[in-house]
Amino acid sequence: MKNFALAGNPNCGKTTLFNSLTGSTAHVGNWPGVTVDKREGIYKKCEQPVNIVDLPGIYSLSPYTPEEVISRNYILKEKPDCVINIVDATNLERNLYLTTQLLEMDVPVVVALNMMDVVNKEGNDVDAEKLELALGVPVIKISALKGSGLKELMNRAYAETENPRKGRSVISDKTVDKIIDSCRKDLEAKNIDNALFYALKLVEADELVVNTYPEVAEKVKKYTDKTEDKTFGKDFEALIADARYKFISSECSSAFIQNEKNKKTNMSKSDKADKVLTNRILGIPIFLIILFAVFHLTFSENFLFIGALLPEGWVSCAGTAFEGVFGDGGINSPGVILFNLLDLTTSSISDAVASAMETSGASAWASGLLVDGILGGLFAILSFLPQILLLFLFFSILEDSGYMARVAFILDRIFRRFGLSGRAFMPMIMGFGCSVPAMVNTRTLADEKERIATIRVIPFFSCGAKLPILTAIAGGIVMQFGIGNADVITYLMYLLGIVVAIAAVLIMRATTMKGEVPPFIMELPAYHLPQFKSLMLHLWDKVKHFVKKAFTIILASTIVIWFISHFSWSWGYLPDENIDSSILAGLGQLFQPIFTPLGFGSQLGKWGWVFVVAAVTGLIAKENVIATFGTLAACITAGFVADESLEGIDSVVQMISATGITVPALIAFIAFNMLTIPCFAAVATAKAELPGKKSFNMTMLFWVVTSYLVSAMVYTIGSWWWTLFIWLAVWATAITLIVLNNLGKLKIPSRKKIKEVN
Amino acid sequence: MQKKLSEFSVGEKGKVVFVEAEGKLKRRLFDMGVTPAVEIYLRKRAPLGDPIEVTIRGYELTLRISEAKKVLMEVE
Numbered sequence: 081m082k083n084f085a086l087a088g089n090p091n092c093g094k095t096t097l098f099n100s101l102t103g104s105t106a107h108v109g110n111w112p113g114v115t116v117d118k119r120e121g122i123y124k125k126c127e128q129p130v131n132i133v134d135l136p137g138i139y140s141l142s143p144y145t146p147e148e149v150i151s152r153n154y155i156l157k158e159k160p161d162c163v164i165n166i167v168d169a170t171n172l173e174r175n176l177y178l179t180t181q182l183l184e185m186d187v188p189v190v191v192a193l194n195m196m197d198v199v200n201k202e203g204n205d206v207d208a209e210k211l212e213l214a215l216g217v218p219v220i221k222i223s224a225l226k227g228s229g230l231k232e233l234m235n236r237a238y239a240e241t242e243n244p245r246k247g248r249s250v251i252s253d254k255t256v257d258k259i260i261d262s263c264r265k266d267l268e269a270k271n272i273d274n275a276l277f278y279a280l281k282l283v284e285a286d287e288l289v290v291n292t293y294p295e296v297a298e299k300v301k302k303y304t305d306k307t308e309d310k311t312f313g314k315d316f317e318a319l320i321a322d323a324r325y326k327f328i329s330s331e332c333s334s335a336f337i338q339n340e341k342n343k344k345t346n347m348s349k350s351d352k353a354d355k356v357l358t359n360r361i362l363g364i365p366i367f368l369i370i371l372f373a374v375f376h377l378t379f380s381e382n383f384l385f386i387g388a389l390l391p392e393g394w395v396s397c398a399g400t401a402f403e404g405v406f407g408d409g410g411i412n413s414p415g416v417i418l419f420n421l422l423d424l425t426t427s428s429i430s431d432a433v434a435s436a437m438e439t440s441g442a443s444a445w446a447s448g449l450l451v452d453g454i455l456g457g458l459f460a461i462l463s464f465l466p467q468i469l470l471l472f473l474f475f476s477i478l479e480d481s482g483y484m485a486r487v488a489f490i491l492d493r494i495f496r497r498f499g500l501s502g503r504a505f506m507p508m509i510m511g512f513g514c515s516v517p518a519m520v521n522t523r524t525l526a527d528e529k530e531r532i533a534t535i536r537v538i539p540f541f542s543c544g545a546k547l548p549i550l551t552a553i554a555g556g557i558v559m560q561f562g563i564g565n566a567d568v569i570t571y572l573m574y575l576l577g578i579v580v581a582i583a584a585v586l587i588m589r590a591t592t593m594k595g596e597v598p599p600f601i602m603e604l605p606a607y608h609l610p611q612f613k614s615l616m617l618h619l620w621d622k623v624k625h626f627v628k629k630a631f632t633i634i635l636a637s638t639i640v641i642w643f644i645s646h647f648s649w650s651w652g653y654l655p656d657e658n659i660d661s662s663i664l665a666g667l668g669q670l671f672q673p674i675f676t677p678l679g680f681g682s683q684l685g686k687w688g689w690v691f692v693v694a695a696v697t698g699l700i701a702k703e704n705v706i707a708t709f710g711t712l713a714a715c716i717t718a719g720f721v722a723d724e725s726l727e728g729i730d731s732v733v734q735m736i737s738a739t740g741i742t743v744p745a746l747i748a749f750i751a752f753n754m755l756t757i758p759c760f761a762a763v764a765t766a767k768a769e770l771p772g773k774k775s776f777n778m779t780m781l782f783w784v785v786t787s788y789l790v791s792a793m794v795y796t797i798g799s800w801w802w803t804l805f806i807w808l809a810v811w812a813t814a815i816t817l818i819v820l821n822n823l824g825k826l827k828i829p830s831r832k833k834i835k836e837v838n
Numbered sequence: 839m840q841k842k843l844s845e846f847s848v849g850e851k852g853k854v855v856f857v858e859a860e861g862k863l864k865r866r867l868f869d870m871g872v873t874p875a876v877e878i879y880l881r882k883r884a885p886l887g888d889p890i891e892v893t894i895r896g897y898e899l900t901l902r903i904s905e906a907k908k909v910l911m912e913v914e
Contacts, residue, residue: 174897358891363884493884599902601901
């Protein structure tokens with residue numbers, strides 16, 4: 081099968097084109113690992129099916145960011161049959177800069193002029209023939225969104241695969257022309273493919289290529305040593321970049337035909353929206369309100385705070401099956417209503433299965449395994465799906481509309497204080513959805529130390545899978561102790577994660593991850609309304625991922641947990657009341673003392689091991705924490721109340737009354753699960769994304785130490801307020817030591833210098 | 839008159855004369871189209887005064903004051 085690669089700038093509509101071409105057959109998968117972060121799919125409407133590879137979005141083929149290296153290595157080494165270069169027609173000049181570099185490779189190239197619908201709507205046009213003449217490759221107008229021109233694009237690309245193409249340079253500059261040509265000939269003599277591309281990179285002093293061809297590089301060095309350009313001096317990299325843009329300005333820019341009317345600058349809708357959203361005074365308050373609104377819509381049980389205004393019992397549906405679903409006192413937010421509806425459904429299913437098992441006379445252990453073990457565990461998790469999806473939907477809308485880029489713009493000044501760029505905001509906020517894509521996204525950060533620091537704190541941005549832990553325990557606290565308000569507790573826990581992340585970054589940037597603040601040079605895309613179809617695709621992906629996880633790894637874990645919690649060391653079956661002597665209890669009790677400083681260790685007595693076991697199963701998948709509660713709570717309550725299937729919040733309530741755990745310990749338990757080693761998938765991704773084994777091991781250690789320290793702090797301060805002073809003293813000492821050490825380091829080289837001078 | 843891009847006020851326009859950055863930063867600026875003779879228009883500053891947003895080659899680019907200091911401009 082023929083391979084086509086899609087290459088283009090970030091935000092040029094590449095993914096939209098990929099989805100339009102591959103349609104529902106898209107095999108979407110994120111492979112972790114620096115070598116293969118590309119998506120593949122099949123396009124069926126050519127003579128023969130074609131494999132489409134979606135490369136990461138890039139501005140250039142320089143060796144500075146991992147994404148650029150991935151893309152260029154893919155084209156150079158995997159040799160696709162054709163490269164489809166997507167060019168945003170609304171932003172021709174900068175997009176063609178990448179095109180000029182792709183043209184240098186020995187591969188057929190077809191330019192897809194995307195977003196023509198937007199260009200035409202504004203009354204403008206692009207002269208494709210003129211571009212075709214200038215670039216020497218086919219140029220086809222398309223609109224990936226509207227699906228127009230795709231067939232022609234693919235047919236032209238297919239036809240091009242029959243014409244092998246030699247690399248061509250658009251650079252015409254007498255200082256470098258000769259040396260490029262002579263390098264190309266040297267490389268061709270060695271039978272090296274893409275000789276022109278490498279020759280140019282040698283002149284640009286691209287370190288990756290210089291190391292590969294040292295002899296030719298030597299020759300370039302000799303030439304550059306004795307040559308000097310009158311504008312750029314010895315800076316050949318700058319000279320070449322400038323030559324590319326010169327070519328674009330003189331040969332291509334005139335292909336954009338602007339409507340006479342548009343030549344006067346008038347404000348577009350996007351500009352108007354921007355004036356408000358990034359307003360100097362309103363910008364930051366608006367951002368905070370949007371963030372709060374997202375959480376309020378998802379978690380609040382007093383929607384819009386109108387509870388006090390409503391007549392009593394107005395929405396409670398008391399006496400019906402829907403009691404409390406839509407609200408109790410106040411109106412529930414959409415997220416909570418969906419949660420309640422699903423919860424209602426799943427608990428009716430559990431009840432029905434339980435009574436069916438009973439009437440059919442199934443043995444106690446079979447019914448226990450099915451109802452408490454499997455259904456209890458699965459449903460505890462599934463009922464959180466609506467809220468996870470809603471949160472994810474809001475973040476997708478913010479991202480697709482172009483607002484997220486503005487948030488980076490607004491917050492950069494603050495981020496810089498912590499030694500990061502506003503760009504690090506993106507992967508961090510993605511962490512609220514899932515750590516895996518967030519960690520992959522750190523590749524957009526050019527600075528390695530910034531990347532490591534960001535990857536380490538991503539799990540602190542509590543992901544969708546950790547949401548059940550937050551909601552269930554917060555709900556449990558409210559129900560059992562009658563204090564606080566579930567969405568406020570959840571919001572505060574999210575905030576705790578952010579605060580710890582900031583503190584951790586600050587400490588890292590002052591100690592092990594020292595470095596200059598990386599640059600912040602970023603495109604701000606035009607605002608546009610999010611596409612309904614692409615939002616739904618995002619959501620559907622998420623649902624599939626979640627359901628798949630629920631029915632594989634989580635299902636398997638709940639079954640294993642149930643078995644080892646219902647069998648003793650001598651392999652005898654234990655009824656629910658006796659799971660205290662099970663294998664699982666034994667293992668949990670072994671580790672229980674370690675967690676005593678965190679409030680969920682030895683002090684909880686008989687049932688305390690459940691918290692330990694839940695935290696450990698969370699290392700497989702964070703959903704397991706609450707699933708484990710779901711599986712075990714029913715058994716524990718069997719000692720008190722007979723035969724009740726328990727899910728989510730109820731199971732936490734049962735755990736609280738069984739163990740007598742305190743509020744600070746519960747908060748510490750949430751904090752521990754939020755900050756400790758993330759799930760298996762995230763750990764694997766971190767391993768692939770981090771630069772070496774040592775930094776990975778340090779990262780694991782960092783997670784363990786951070787979670788332990790923070791949870792211990794939460795528990796002790798929450799239980800005995802005066803311990804606050806002890807913690808403050810400890811931290812003050814640590815910070816002073818770090819600062820002194822840094823100042824000391826500044827002195828050492830200067831002392832040496834003094835000696836040299838003497 | 840020549841001045842740095844960082845010294846522009848909102849609404850000011852000029853042409854790039856020289857980019858005095860080094861290594862990655864310089865390459866990044868070039869890749870984003872900040873090359874000699876190109877026209878840059880300062881659109882606005884972020885709420886906290888830094889970074890800035892400019893219009894260049896028909897699109898919006900944001901960069902920090904510290905990076906804009908490296909871009910020498912010619913204004914009429």
